[in-house]
Amino acid sequence: MPFLPWNEIDTVLLDMDGTLLDLHYDNRFWLDHLPIRLAEIKGIPEQECRDMMASHYEKVHGQIQWYCLDYWAETLDIDIMPIKRELAHLIEIRPDTVPFLKALHQSGREVVLVTNAHPGSLSLKIERTQLDAHIDKLISTHEFGVTKESQLLWQKLRARLNFNPARTLFVDDTIRILDAAKEFGIQHLLAVDNPDHTLPHRNITEFPAVTDYRLMLDDILANPVSSNEGGKHAE
DSSP states (O other), rough: OOOOOGGGEEEEEEBTTTTTTTTTHHHHIIIIIHHHHHHHHTTHHHHHHHHHHHHHHHHHHHSSSHHHHHHHHHHSSOHHHHHHHGGGGGGGGGTTTHHHHHHHHHOOOOOEEEEEEEEEHHHHHHHHHHHHGGEEEEEGGGGTTTTTTSSHHHHHHHHHHOOOOGGGEEEEEOHHHHHHHHHHTTEEEEEESSSSSTTTOOOOSOOOOOSSSSGGGGHEEEOOOOOOOTTTOOO
């Protein structure tokens, strides 16, 4: 279990896919379901579709287009959302997510979801999980036109939320994004070593990593945010 100094954390920024939601849906959709359906719709070999998509993935990896349903709809010339809904039954909250979010709120912390997911994907996942009931703010980086990999995103996010990086925790399952947050100055960083329940746990050494948020609940609740600390905002 990673040690976090909860008495020094007022704001918690959380990724969505692989962090609060199981990543199995996204992996299955992008790596298997979409190439299969694209082959059926276009009447071309499945392997050709897989190769074509892999080429596109490589071109836009880490950029806003990577996450943009409009980009993929135009690039592949198909309507993405109905195909995403075909697998919507696989969208699941991690079993440790809701207890974690409840503890964060009970301890007086601000909880903000910051996802690179397209607003269409975000809406579908909220519809399926009601995740918004446990979060103070939902932010898609598409609002800013840049992803969490970019320092510009973190600058814009701080301007929007007025959080204090020194008293903020950011949780994400992607190492390059945690690296970007670290470069910006986010003091407390946490990785997720089991984003997809169908895959083996990862061995993460770059950052503290968590397998089950429920192991942190006692520490969170034992260190509530003091109303007179004023730690949410940078001086």
